[in-house]
Amino acid sequence: MELLKKTARLTLAVAAVALLLAVAVSADSGLVQANGGLNFRTGPGMNHGILCVIPNGTVISVDGAEDGWIRAEYNGMSGFVSAQYIAIRKDSTDRSGVHIDRTANQSKGEEIVAFAKQYLGYRYKWGGSSPATGFDCSGFTSYVYSQFGYGLNRTAAGQTSNGVAVSRDELIPGDLVMFSNSSGSYGHVGIYVGDGNFIHSVQTGTPVSISSLTTGSYSRRLTAARRIVQ
Numbered sequence: 001m002e003l004l005k006k007t008a009r010l011t012l013a014v015a016a017v018a019l020l021l022a023v024a025v026s027a028d029s030g031l032v033q034a035n036g037g038l039n040f041r042t043g044p045g046m047n048h049g050i051l052c053v054i055p056n057g058t059v060i061s062v063d064g065a066e067d068g069w070i071r072a073e074y075n076g077m078s079g080f081v082s083a084q085y086i087a088i089r090k091d092s093t094d095r096s097g098v099h100i101d102r103t104a105n106q107s108k109g110e111e112i113v114a115f116a117k118q119y120l121g122y123r124y125k126w127g128g129s130s131p132a133t134g135f136d137c138s139g140f141t142s143y144v145y146s147q148f149g150y151g152l153n154r155t156a157a158g159q160t161s162n163g164v165a166v167s168r169d170e171l172i173p174g175d176l177v178m179f180s181n182s183s184g185s186y187g188h189v190g191i192y193v194g195d196g197n198f199i200h201s202v203q204t205g206t207p208v209s210i211s212s213l214t215t216g217s218y219s220r221r222l223t224a225a226r227r228i229v230q
Contacts (some may be wrong), residue, residue, distance in 0.1 A: 016036040030062040032071060035086040035116040040139065044069035044080045051079050054163065056118075062086070087114035108148070108229045109174020113193045116144045122208045124201050129154075137189050140208060141176060141199040146192065150228055152176075156189040170215075170226055178224040187223065 023098070032038045037053040044066045054060060054074055060081070061073040069080045087110075093142070110140030129143050138159060142152040153164050160178055173194045181187025190200030196214040211218055 007124060019194075028062045029059050030072065030081075030086040031114075032056055032058045032060065032081070032085060033087055033114055035036055035118055038081050038085050040072070040074055040077070040079045040081055041069075041198055042079055048080070051077055054081065057224075060086075084120070087111060107173065109172055110194075112144060112148055112174045112229070113191060113199070115147060116140075116191055116199050116211075118192075119200070119208045120210070123202070124204050124207060128201075135201040135208065136203050141189050141191055144157065145228060152228070157186040160186055160224050160226060163228040164230065166225045166227045168225065170224065171213075172227075174227075174229050176226045177222060178226070179218060179221040180223045181221075188221075192225070 007200060032195070033055050034054075034056055037055050040051045040054050042051060043049075052075070054101065059076075063071045065071070065083060066080070068083050070083045070086055072079060072081050072086075091096060098181065111146040119135070119140070119157045122131060123134040125139075125160050126136050127139070128134040129139030130137055131143075137142065138152075138154060138156045142154060145152050147230065155157050156178055157177055163176065166175060171192045173192060176199050177190050177192050177193045179188040180187050181191075188200070190198040190211075193210060197210050197212055197229065198218075199210050202211070213219055
């Protein structure tokens with residue numbers, strides 16, 4: 001009986017060691033998505049000094065967040081970057097040192113939203129559909145989606161035939177949201193970012209911005225939503 005107990009304990013110990021060896025060591029990284037680079041600051045706020053400017057497209061190590069700012073490591077320095085311009089990626093390395101990319105765990109819609117946010121503040125330009133010229137509303141959505149291999153129709157009305165229809169209650173990040181104009185037709189479009197908000201190229205004099213879908217005129221004028229990523 002004692003031998004059986006010892007054998008059972010040994011079996012459990014071996015299983016526990018095997019489980020520990022199989023577990024990946026996880027870490028988060030972030031992709032900088034800021035045209036012209038991202039300020040790397042000494043603290044979480046615009047009032048803190050700039051250590052350097054991190055180039056657009058750089059992958060940095062991240063370690064938590066604080067009031068809209070992300071603690072990060074870059075070039076041996078510790079500091080903070082604005083969360084608005086970082087796409088968080090889940091990475092890991094297994095015990096053999098093999099890198100495992102966990103980016104697939106982030107939905108494509110969230111990737112699209114993160115990409116779109118780098119154009120916050122870009123000017124509105126009627127007929128524009130590129131960062132160089134500025135964007136009108138449908139030019140902005142078509143440009144963003146084109147960077148992920150999706151072709152959208154060029155007008156807000158035309159984009160109501162892209163993808164599949166979803167209700168307001170079904171919205172997830174990356175869905176297109178369409179709005180009626182004074183004549184009752186589709187006159188405006190943006191991309192849902194989550195938490196009741198969407199990003200869009202607003203109008204002449206107002207650049208690419210994030211607005212609320214839950215209050216104000218946009219809430220009343222929302223008439224359609226389309227899911228492009230399925």
